[in-house]
Amino acid sequence: MEKKRRDFLLKSAQGAALAACGGLIWTHLLRQEASAAALALRPPGALPENDFAAQCIKCGQCANACPYDTLKMATAGSSMPVGTPYFEPRKVPCYMCPDIPCVPPCPTGALTKSLKDINKARMGLAVIDEENCLSWLGLRCEVCYRVCPVKGKAITVENHPRKISKHAMFVPLVHAEHCTGCGLCEQACPTQEAAIRIINPKLVQGKIGDHYRLGWKREDPITQDFAATPPPAQSDSQKSAPKTAPGMDVLNQGVDY
Amino acid sequence: MHAQVQPFDEIKPGRVVRLYTPPATISGKLWNWRYLILRRVTQLGILAMFFGTARYGWEVAGRPLLSGNLSASEFLGIIPMADPFAVLQQLLTLHVLDKEVLIGAAIVLGFYALIAGRTFCAWVCPVNLVTDAAGWLSAKLRVPDFCSLSRNVRYWFLALALLLSALTGIAAFEWVSPISMLHREIVFGIGLGLTAIAGIFLLDLLVVKHGWCGHLCPLGAFYSLVGRIAQLRVRFDDNSCTRCAECVRVCPEPKVLDFKLAAENGLVVSGECTNCARCIPICPENSLSFDFRPLIKQHNLNALQQARRPA
Numbered sequence: 001m002e003k004k005r006r007d008f009l010l011k012s013a014q015g016a017a018l019a020a021c022g023g024l025i026w027t028h029l030l031r032q033e034a035s036a037a038a039l040a041l042r043p044p045g046a047l048p049e050n051d052f053a054a055q056c057i058k059c060g061q062c063a064n065a066c067p068y069d070t071l072k073m074a075t076a077g078s079s080m081p082v083g084t085p086y087f088e089p090r091k092v093p094c095y096m097c098p099d100i101p102c103v104p105p106c107p108t109g110a111l112t113k114s115l116k117d118i119n120k121a122r123m124g125l126a127v128i129d130e131e132n133c134l135s136w137l138g139l140r141c142e143v144c145y146r147v148c149p150v151k152g153k154a155i156t157v158e159n160h161p162r163k164i165s166k167h168a169m170f171v172p173l174v175h176a177e178h179c180t181g182c183g184l185c186e187q188a189c190p191t192q193e194a195a196i197r198i199i200n201p202k203l204v205q206g207k208i209g210d211h212y213r214l215g216w217k218r219e220d221p222i223t224q225d226f227a228a229t230p231p232p233a234q235s236d237s238q239k240s241a242p243k244t245a246p247g248m249d250v251l252n253q254g255v256d257y
Numbered sequence: 258m259h260a261q262v263q264p265f266d267e268i269k270p271g272r273v274v275r276l277y278t279p280p281a282t283i284s285g286k287l288w289n290w291r292y293l294i295l296r297r298v299t300q301l302g303i304l305a306m307f308f309g310t311a312r313y314g315w316e317v318a319g320r321p322l323l324s325g326n327l328s329a330s331e332f333l334g335i336i337p338m339a340d341p342f343a344v345l346q347q348l349l350t351l352h353v354l355d356k357e358v359l360i361g362a363a364i365v366l367g368f369y370a371l372i373a374g375r376t377f378c379a380w381v382c383p384v385n386l387v388t389d390a391a392g393w394l395s396a397k398l399r400v401p402d403f404c405s406l407s408r409n410v411r412y413w414f415l416a417l418a419l420l421l422s423a424l425t426g427i428a429a430f431e432w433v434s435p436i437s438m439l440h441r442e443i444v445f446g447i448g449l450g451l452t453a454i455a456g457i458f459l460l461d462l463l464v465v466k467h468g469w470c471g472h473l474c475p476l477g478a479f480y481s482l483v484g485r486i487a488q489l490r491v492r493f494d495d496n497s498c499t500r501c502a503e504c505v506r507v508c509p510e511p512k513v514l515d516f517k518l519a520a521e522n523g524l525v526v527s528g529e530c531t532n533c534a535r536c537i538p539i540c541p542e543n544s545l546s547f548d549f550r551p552l553i554k555q556h557n558l559n560a561l562q563q564a565r566r567p568a
Contacts, residue, residue, distance in 0.1 A: 015413070023417055030425050030432050053427050054350040057343055057358060058437060059329035060445050064311050064321065075448020076438045082450075083328075083431070083441055107329045107337055108347070109355035 033081050038200055040086040041181065043071055044094065044121035045103045045111040049200075052110050058083030061105035070094050071102060087123075089183020089198045094123060096149050096182050119150060124181030124198035125205060126155065126174045132195040135171045144185035144196045145172050153178035155185065172196070176205060275541045277503045292534035299380045307444045327381070327440050328431065329358055337361035342479040343437075346428035349419055366483065374484030378470060378477050379533035383443065384436050387454055388470045391461035392509065403464045408471060408512065408529075411478035418475045430475055467509045470531075477531075485528035491536065492548040493519040496560055504536035504545060523557035524550070 037049050043062050046052045062085050063071040070092045074080035087094060096118045103111045115121060126144070134141035135157075148155040153175060160169040174196075183198045280286050287294070306323040307330070309315035315322040320334035329339040339361030347354060369377060379385055414430075421429035431437060435457055438450025460468040470477055498516070505514045513527040514536065537545045548556065 019413055019417055022414075023421060026417065026421055026429065026433065027425055030421065030427055030429060033432050034425075034427055050426065051352060054347060054352045055354060057329045057339065057347065057428075058431060058441065059325040059339075060311065060441065061325045061329070061331065063445065064324045073441055073445040075442055075446060075450060076453065077449025081432075083437060105324065105331065107325075107331070107339060107355060107358035107361060109353070109358075113355075 036079055037081050037084075038203060040074070040080045040084065041089065041124045041183070041198055041200070043085050043087070043102045043111055044096075044100055044118060044123055044180075045106075045113070045115035046123070047110055047112060053081065053084070055108045055110035056084050057108050057110070059107065060085065061107065062102040062111060065101045065105045067097065067101065068092055068095050087183070089124075089186040090194055091187075093183035093187045094121075094180075095184070096121070096180065119178075119180060121180045121182075122201070124183070125176050125201040126179050126181065126183075126185050126196050127199050127204050128172060128174060129195045129197070130171075132191055132193070133172070134191060134195070135169065138167070138169050140170065141190065142170060142172060143188050143190055147184045147188040149182060149184060150178050150180060154180065176201065272499045274499045274501045276501055277539050277541050289538040292537060296380050296533065297386075300383065300386060303381055304383060304440070304443060307440075311444050326437070326444050327383075328437055329361055331361075336364070338365050340476075341366035341483075342476050343428055343431050345479075346418060346422040346431060349422040350426045350428065351423075369480055370483045370487060372487060373489050374487030374532055375477070375480040375528060375530060376484075376489070376532045377480050378474075379531035382436060382470075382476075383440050384454070384457060384474075385470065387439070387458050388461050388467065391458045392467060395462050395466055400463060400466075402466055406465050406468065406472045408510075410472050411474055411481075414473060414475040415478040415482075434476070435469075436474070436476060471509055481527075481529045483528070484530075487528075488549045488551075489532060490548060490550060490553060491525040491530060491532065491534070492546050492553045492556060493522075493524055494542075494544040494546075494556075494560065495520040495523070496564065497542040498544040499542055501541060503539050503541065507535040507539050509533065509535070523560075524548075524553050 034053055037053060042049075042052060043066075047055060058073070060073045063069075063073055070087045071085045072087065074082055074084050074086055076082045080086050098118055100115060100118050100121075103113055103115055106113075128136070128144075130136040142157050145151065145155045145157045155172050155174055157170050158173055160171045162169060181198045181201075185196045186194045186198050189196050280289055303323075306315070307326055310322045310324050317333060321331070322333065324331050324334075325338075327340060328343050329337070331337050337357050337360050339358045341362040344354065344358055344362035369375070418430040435450065435453035438448075439454050442448050442450045457469045461470075465472060498520075500516060505511045508514050510527070510529045510531065513525050513530040515527070518526050532547070534547065537547065
């Protein structure tokens with residue numbers, strides 16, 4: 001009896017150890033696979049990447065519905081998370097069909113059907129390599145501006161004055177607020193390697209945060225938050241001081257050191 | 258009837274044991290291969306429908322024929338279908354899925370659970386083409402198993418897949434599944450997923466016979482559990498069976514042909530039976546056949562009455 005019990009416990013422990021080892025390797029594979037997602041450009045209406053990875057069932061119905069064969073399904077061993085839909089704008093960009101045919105076939109909701117206006121899609125963000133952009137180098141190019149489906153909003157061409165005796169430059173600027181990440185600009189860019197590319201905004205986009213105020217853009221006077229308040233009692237200074245003005249922190253609370 | 262059940266290796270008294278002899282004529286051979294041919298037609302037909310819809314935009318009455326793949330699809334733009342195991346993993350990541358995929362999973366789950374049993378593995382799954390080829394070659398070359406492996410490992414894999422889905426927040430098996438890889442890459446374009454398939458082929462050929470489908474695959478384990486009460490079964494006629502065990506020799510899941518259990522129930526009980534029907538044409542006594550549970554019950558009653566009638 002004692003031996004039987006010992007054997008059972010031993011067998012269970014061995015099984016659990018194997019399962020744990022297998023689980024660790026498996027988890028490592030999953031994490032590695034999922035980490036490739038940063039480079040993948042998703043179809044319009046895709047959920048934020050973590051939710052998309054969980055909800056996409058990798059069925060390819062979006063790819064089947066795409067009339068331009070823009071969407072591809074990642075094969076195993078490629079640099080994209082296996083089986084998920086993505087597109088490479090330099091090869092085939094998203095032509096931003098007004099009826100968004102790729103979204104309704106999605107059976108799981110990984111592509112949200114609440115996207116009704118393709119101009120609201122955010123598949124990525126166009127980023128210009130100013131060192132290799134023909135316009136930024138001083139030539140007249142502006143091809144990206146011309147092919148942009150959200151022309152004049154997502155990409156504008158600005159006059160960039162230089163020193164006297166040099167001609168002015170007309171340089172494209174991307175405005176993230178309007179850029180859908182369709183990639184027509186990347187496909188059309190005439191340089192050998194595209195000087196404008198669609199990238200996952202998370203990889204390039206900063207955020208100024210609440211603690212900076214662009215005073216010249218505000219209609220209400222910047223000083224209003226700093227209206228005189230009675231000096232806080234010593235005991236609860238921490239509680240009351242920073243409430244009114246975001247950006248107030250230990251450096252400008254008037255704390256004595 | 259129950260009292261007459263013989264242990265597996267004993268021959269029934271008074272019965273001549275005949276072994277399987279392959280038919281001499283071509284038509285006889287074709288007739289013996291009927292289920293094999295049907296299975297291949299079904300497997301390749303389903304693959305072709307997916308492939309044609311994805312590549313050439315096949316349509317019927319203006320609707321896409323079969324769009325998607327085995328993970329999720331839509332037939333004629335109306336009937337959704339989805340892999341219930343994949344959907345279960347996704348639900349365990351605590352994400353709310355659209356109802357279309359839930360309905361699709363319910364349809365597929367209902368079909369296999371109530372009607373067809375573990376039929377997916379032998380009649381639909383594209384990996385079956387690979388593992389059957391490996392099994393055939395392994396038998397031809399008489400390759401001995403390199404090591405033994407419990408057939409229950411697949412249930413551990415199944416449990417682990419569900420656990421890891423909950424822990425990592427992504428459908429754990431779907432992200433590494435060689436079944437999905439093979440199917441997706443046939444339908445949407447070739448990639449390195451085929452190396453995984455080559456691995457499965459070599460595993461089945463040289464390491465363990467029926468290594469993938471019979472020992473490891475968590476999807477097969479899932480359908481084994483799901484298919485327990487399905488109506489379509491292999492009927493077993495104990496009166497004519499001589500225990501020659503030709504069926505056991507060809508069965509990829511030999512444990513399901515437990516003569517004692519089969520004789521007691523008049524059918525192959527285990528959910529692990531894939532309904533591949535290899536056993537049916539090979540039986541020299543025609544003791545095995547496809548049937549539905551209610552009809553099997555009737556058949557058993559009739560047989561019992563006949564046995565009781567004095568000769």
